[in-house]
Amino acid sequence: AQTVTQSQPEMSVQEAETVTLSCTYDTSESDYYLFWYKQPPSRQMILVIRQEAYKQQNATENRFSVNFQKAAKSFSLKISDSQLGDAAMYFCAYRGSSNSGYALNFGKGTSLLVTP
Amino acid sequence: DTAVSQTPKYLVTQMGNDKSIKCEQNLGHDTMYWYKQDSKKFLKIMFSYNNKELIINETVPNRFSPKSPDKAHLNLHINSLELGDSAVYFCASSQAPPGTIYFGEGSWLTVV
Numbered sequence: 390a391q392t393v394t395q396s397q398p399e400m401s402v403q404e405a406e407t408v409t410l411s412c413t414y415d416t417s418e419s420d421y422y423l424f425w426y427k428q429p430p431s432r433q434m435i436l437v438i439r440q441e442a443y444k445q446q447n448a449t450e451n452r453f454s455v456n457f458q459k460a461a462k463s464f465s466l467k468i469s470d471s472q473l474g475d476a477a478m479y480f481c482a483y484r485g486s487s488n489s490g491y492a493l494n495f496g497k498g499t500s501l502l503v504t505p
Numbered sequence: 506d507t508a509v510s511q512t513p514k515y516l517v518t519q520m521g522n523d524k525s526i527k528c529e530q531n532l533g534h535d536t537m538y539w540y541k542q543d544s545k546k547f548l549k550i551m552f553s554y555n556n557k558e559l560i561i562n563e564t565v566p567n568r569f570s571p572k573s574p575d576k577a578h579l580n581l582h583i584n585s586l587e588l589g590d591s592a593v594y595f596c597a598s599s600q601a602p603p604g605t606i607y608f609g610e611g612s613w614l615t616v617v
Contacts, residue, residue, distance in 0.1 A: 424605075431610075432610070432613075433608070433611070434595060434608035491599065492553050492561055493548075493606055498547075
């Protein structure tokens, strides 16, 4: 089974600064998808960004971008110009082939604190 | 309109009771999921249905039984509730081959 590791249980960033959340994964598949989800205190799961493994270009969504290193099996999330509303739990997730039923495998999450 | 909706949002019940959580999606997706998020916030897949067929059945007690009457609905029935069943249960859906998975707002189950 694929495993997803988020080595930072907690991170802190000041407003307007940049922070990078780390994620590594283990897989033998060549075709897969990677995601970052945000979970605020309301517990709603909000998709932040998605990356297809076959794409070499790193995905970006406004202030959110990823650094996808396929050979290193690394998928970090960079948040630029951090805002108070970015404070949340962030989950990295892997989604593989049909053999795994297309389900998401999640990391344990990184709690992001944003300070004024 | 809510894309993936779950009811109830909050549920407090006694040990030994039987309860159901309902899920509906209006996105036209053909795959639906149930995830459990425990007190440490770890999210784990429980079940997955594709076109009403069960395709993932992770190691969960057989007290948990999913039912999919049609592609737009996936309900979760739990028999003989135990304290350890207290968690947030998320329904989700996607289009397969792997489209983005969209989550419902979660159902907070507390067993007392």
